[in-house]
Amino acid sequence: MSFVTIVFYLMAFIALASALYVAASKNLVRSVFMFFVTLFALAGLYVLSLADFVAVTQVVVYVGGILVLILFAFMLSGRETLGGLQQVKNRLLAVNQVPALVLAIAFFAVLITIVFKANVNHLNWLQLAVAQHNVITPEIITINNLGVNLMTNYLLPFEAISILLLMALVGAAHLARKEDVV
Secondary structure (H helix, E strand, C coil): CCHHHHHHHHHHHHHHHHHHHHHHCCCHHHHHHHHHHHHHHHHHHHHHCCCHHHHHHHHHHHHHHHHHHHHHHHHHCCHHHHHHHHCCCCCCCCHHHHHHHHHHHHHHHHHHHHHHHCCHHHCHHHHHHHHCCCCCCCCCCCHHHHHHHHHCCCHHHHHHHHHHHHHHHHHHHHHHCCCCCC
């Protein structure tokens, strides 16, 4: 077993374990911090897949932006709202949760079927790409091309998205602000 395989299994285990903790935890703040760990583990998996730009984007956008936005939402929420969210019934399964459970089991069954039936090493399009030498090696630098395109051809959509996210943050802060009753 190579070092890369060991690191992959370690990162995959950390990502899955922390994601399960996020889903199962009753404490919202702990869930947010474990979500932080999950996102970093996914970024590590992207690095192992030679997707450096996606890994950096994962850290900058999700960890740096979305996670901070979630933390702001918790900080701006009142104690009554958070207290109501944290009150969870002790029942294991309620009647209104049955459709979601059936759907989750169906998706899991389809996923397991695809994993076992897929012969990943002998896919036609992969063999064709290898035969044509159309593969990405660690020496090929695609980040430069992405950066040039992002700052030239796609600058307007990039700035429009940043303004949209800023407006959403200001709107969330305005809605969360407590009004003084006169």
